Amino acid sequence: MSLPKSDSLRTKVELLVADIPFGKVMTYGQIAALCGSPRAARIVGGIAHYGDSELPWHRVVNKHGGLARGFPGGPKAQARHLRSEGVKVGDDYRVDMSEYWYRPAMNGGSHD
DNA sequence: CGAGTGACCGCAA
DNA sequence: ATTGCGGCCACTC
Numbered sequence: 001m002s003l004p005k006s007d008s009l010r011t012k013v014e015l016l017v018a019d020i021p022f023g024k025v026m027t028y029g030q031i032a033a034l035c036g037s038p039r040a041a042r043i044v045g046g047i048a049h050y051g052d053s054e055l056p057w058h059r060v061v062n063k064h065g066g067l068a069r070g071f072p073g074g075p076k077a078q079a080r081h082l083r084s085e086g087v088k089v090g091d092d093y094r095v096d097m098s099e100y101w102y103r104p105a106m107n108g109g110s111h112d
Numbered sequence: 113c114g115a116g117t118g119a120c121c122g123c124a125a
Numbered sequence: 126a127t128t129g130c131g132g133c134c135a136c137t138c
Binding site for chain 2: 027028029039041044047048057060062063067068070072078
Binding site for chain 3: 008009010032037038039040041042043044046047049050051
Protein backbone atom coordinates (compact mmCIF):
# COMPACT_ATOMS: atom_id res chain seq x y z
CA MET A 1 0.00 0.00 0.00
CA SER A 2 1.44 3.26 -0.96
CA LEU A 3 -0.81 5.28 1.25
CA PRO A 4 -0.09 5.69 4.94
CA LYS A 5 -2.95 3.86 6.54
CA SER A 6 -2.22 5.31 9.93
CA ASP A 7 -2.62 8.89 8.78
CA SER A 8 -5.91 10.66 8.59
CA LEU A 9 -8.06 10.74 5.52
CA ARG A 10 -7.09 14.32 4.98
CA THR A 11 -3.40 13.44 4.63
CA LYS A 12 -4.10 10.77 2.04
CA VAL A 13 -6.41 13.04 0.13
CA GLU A 14 -3.81 15.78 0.03
CA LEU A 15 -1.19 13.31 -1.15
CA LEU A 16 -3.46 12.03 -3.90
CA VAL A 17 -4.48 15.48 -5.06
CA ALA A 18 -0.87 16.57 -5.05
CA ASP A 19 -0.07 13.46 -7.08
CA ILE A 20 -2.50 14.27 -9.88
CA PRO A 21 -0.36 14.72 -12.99
CA PHE A 22 -0.53 17.72 -15.29
CA GLY A 23 -3.49 17.61 -17.65
CA LYS A 24 -5.37 14.99 -15.65
CA VAL A 25 -8.36 15.07 -13.30
CA MET A 26 -9.68 12.98 -10.42
CA THR A 27 -13.12 12.70 -8.88
CA TYR A 28 -13.99 13.36 -5.25
CA GLY A 29 -15.52 9.92 -4.94
CA GLN A 30 -12.51 8.23 -6.48
CA ILE A 31 -10.13 10.01 -4.16
CA ALA A 32 -12.28 9.18 -1.16
CA ALA A 33 -12.48 5.55 -2.27
CA LEU A 34 -8.73 5.32 -2.65
CA CYS A 35 -8.47 6.69 0.86
CA GLY A 36 -10.60 3.88 2.15
CA SER A 37 -13.92 5.68 2.42
CA PRO A 38 -15.92 5.52 -0.83
CA ARG A 39 -18.75 7.38 0.88
CA ALA A 40 -16.57 10.18 2.19
CA ALA A 41 -16.57 12.19 -1.01
CA ARG A 42 -17.84 15.23 0.85
CA ILE A 43 -14.90 15.08 3.20
CA VAL A 44 -12.65 15.46 0.18
CA GLY A 45 -14.59 18.53 -0.78
CA GLY A 46 -14.32 19.78 2.78
CA ILE A 47 -10.56 19.32 2.77
CA ALA A 48 -10.45 21.31 -0.42
CA HIS A 49 -12.22 24.16 1.35
CA TYR A 50 -10.10 24.38 4.48
CA GLY A 51 -7.14 22.29 3.31
CA ASP A 52 -3.96 23.21 1.50
CA SER A 53 -4.76 25.81 -1.13
CA GLU A 54 -1.42 24.96 -2.75
CA LEU A 55 -2.80 21.70 -4.07
CA PRO A 56 -4.22 21.49 -7.62
CA TRP A 57 -7.87 21.33 -6.58
CA HIS A 58 -8.80 22.56 -10.05
CA ARG A 59 -7.89 19.07 -11.23
CA VAL A 60 -10.53 17.65 -8.93
CA VAL A 61 -13.98 17.25 -10.46
CA ASN A 62 -17.20 15.46 -9.55
CA LYS A 63 -18.45 12.11 -10.82
CA HIS A 64 -20.17 13.73 -13.80
CA GLY A 65 -16.91 15.27 -14.90
CA GLY A 66 -18.36 18.62 -13.92
CA LEU A 67 -16.49 21.28 -12.02
CA ALA A 68 -16.75 22.05 -8.33
CA ARG A 69 -19.43 24.41 -6.99
CA GLY A 70 -17.61 26.38 -4.35
CA PHE A 71 -14.52 26.89 -6.40
CA PRO A 72 -13.11 30.41 -5.95
CA GLY A 73 -14.11 32.33 -9.05
CA GLY A 74 -16.72 29.81 -10.13
CA PRO A 75 -16.52 27.03 -12.71
CA LYS A 76 -15.13 29.52 -15.20
CA ALA A 77 -11.93 29.85 -13.25
CA GLN A 78 -11.55 26.10 -12.85
CA ALA A 79 -12.33 25.53 -16.52
CA ARG A 80 -9.74 28.11 -17.46
CA HIS A 81 -7.10 26.37 -15.37
CA LEU A 82 -7.92 23.00 -16.89
CA ARG A 83 -7.83 24.36 -20.42
CA SER A 84 -4.55 25.94 -19.50
CA GLU A 85 -3.24 22.44 -18.85
CA GLY A 86 -4.49 21.11 -22.14
CA VAL A 87 -7.76 19.75 -20.80
CA LYS A 88 -10.72 20.37 -23.06
CA VAL A 89 -13.71 21.70 -21.16
CA GLY A 90 -17.17 21.67 -22.72
CA ASP A 91 -19.68 24.51 -22.67
CA ASP A 92 -21.35 22.76 -19.74
CA TYR A 93 -18.05 22.94 -17.91
CA ARG A 94 -17.48 19.21 -18.26
CA VAL A 95 -14.27 17.38 -18.97
CA ASP A 96 -13.92 14.19 -20.97
CA MET A 97 -13.53 11.70 -18.12
CA SER A 98 -12.53 8.89 -20.47
CA GLU A 99 -9.63 11.05 -21.57
CA TYR A 100 -8.47 13.00 -18.55
CA TRP A 101 -9.59 10.90 -15.60
CA TYR A 102 -6.38 10.00 -13.76
CA ARG A 103 -6.52 6.47 -12.42
CA PRO A 104 -3.48 5.64 -10.25
CA ALA A 105 -2.30 2.12 -10.97
CA MET A 106 -2.34 0.88 -7.42
CA ASN A 107 -4.18 -1.36 -4.93
CA GLY A 108 -3.79 -4.27 -7.35
CA GLY A 109 -7.55 -4.21 -7.67
CA SER A 110 -7.28 -5.51 -11.18
CA HIS A 111 -7.90 -8.99 -9.92
CA ASP A 112 -6.36 -11.06 -7.21
C1' DC B 113 -16.28 18.29 23.99
C1' DG B 114 -21.00 19.23 21.30
C1' DA B 115 -23.20 20.94 17.30
C1' DG B 116 -23.06 22.66 12.75
C1' DT B 117 -21.29 22.76 8.18
C1' DG B 118 -19.16 21.14 3.80
C1' DA B 119 -16.18 22.21 -3.34
C1' DC B 120 -20.05 14.87 -2.95
C1' DC B 121 -22.48 10.32 -4.22
C1' DG B 122 -26.33 7.38 -4.94
C1' DC B 123 -30.90 6.13 -4.83
C1' DA B 124 -36.04 6.99 -4.71
C1' DA B 125 -40.24 9.63 -5.98
C1' DA C 126 -35.02 16.53 -15.94
C1' DT C 127 -35.55 18.01 -10.53
C1' DT C 128 -36.17 17.44 -5.48
C1' DG C 129 -35.40 15.07 -1.12
C1' DC C 130 -32.93 12.07 2.05
C1' DG C 131 -29.07 9.40 4.31
C1' DG C 132 -24.21 8.63 4.72
C1' DC C 133 -19.33 9.46 5.38
C1' DC C 134 -15.12 12.06 8.11
C1' DA C 135 -12.92 16.22 9.28
C1' DC C 136 -12.69 20.93 10.54
C1' DT C 137 -14.49 25.33 12.71
C1' DC C 138 -17.09 27.67 16.23
